Amino acid sequence: MELYVTDIPDGVFQRLSNRAQKTGRSINDEIIKVLRIDVERPDRRFQPVSFDDNTQRALSLAQDEARRLNHNYVGTEHILLGLVAMKSATIAKVLAQTAVATDPFPAIRSAVEFIIGRGAEPSGDELQFTRRAKKVIQSAQDEARWLGDGEVSSWHLLAGICREGGSAACSVLESFGITFKQVYASR
Numbered sequence: 001m002e003l004y005v006t007d008i009p010d011g012v013f014q015r016l017s018n019r020a021q022k023t024g025r026s027i028n029d030e031i032i033k034v035l036r037i038d039v040e041r042p043d044r045r046f047q048p049v050s051f052d053d054n055t056q057r058a059l060s061l062a063q064d065e066a067r068r069l070n071h072n073y074v075g076t077e078h079i080l081l082g083l084v085a086m087k088s089a090t091i092a093k094v095l096a097q098t099a100v101a102t103d104p105f106p107a108i109r110s111a112v113e114f115i116i117g118r119g120a121e122p123s124g125d126e127l128q129f130t131r132r133a134k135k136v137i138q139s140a141q142d143e144a145r146w147l148g149d150g151e152v153s154s155w156h157l158l159a160g161i162c163r164e165g166g167s168a169a170c171s172v173l174e175s176f177g178i179t180f181k182q183v184y185a186s187r
Helices: 010-023 027-035 053-068 076-085 089-095 104-116 131-147 154-163 168-175 180-185
Strands: none
Touching (some): 010 027, 010 154, 027 131, 053 154, 076 154, 076 168, 089 104, 089 154, 104 168, 154 180
């Protein structure tokens, strides 16, 4: 039997997503637990996963975006701007379903600036990732491990952003009508 995220009714999916966020598990783990599916995943969840070149570039661009906005930290919103700035195929695929499909960067940057604003002074050289941004990166690594992917891709980062509901980046995506379910369906 094959089960796809898009087969799950929206209400059920939202409840599973909320439970996954509260417990710190991936949505896939939550579905397996609820359905009591016995899945063999020997040691896969403990294997280290590396970041592919695009993900490393997106995280580097996230730091650049934080500096451009005069922020002294790298948050989820900066990770989103990094993904959009590198013109990720994943982001393009998801944004193709919205009204900003042609050139999403200016619209997303404006939305981020509206939500969090610009810093008053230029930031220093060393920028730290916020706790929530670290959680997004950890979620991306967890998804890659669970799915058996050898590397964390831009898709995993985007899924991590959506999974971390309540973040500035998630609010921006929601304002454009992008949901966690759409991101999963774009895989």
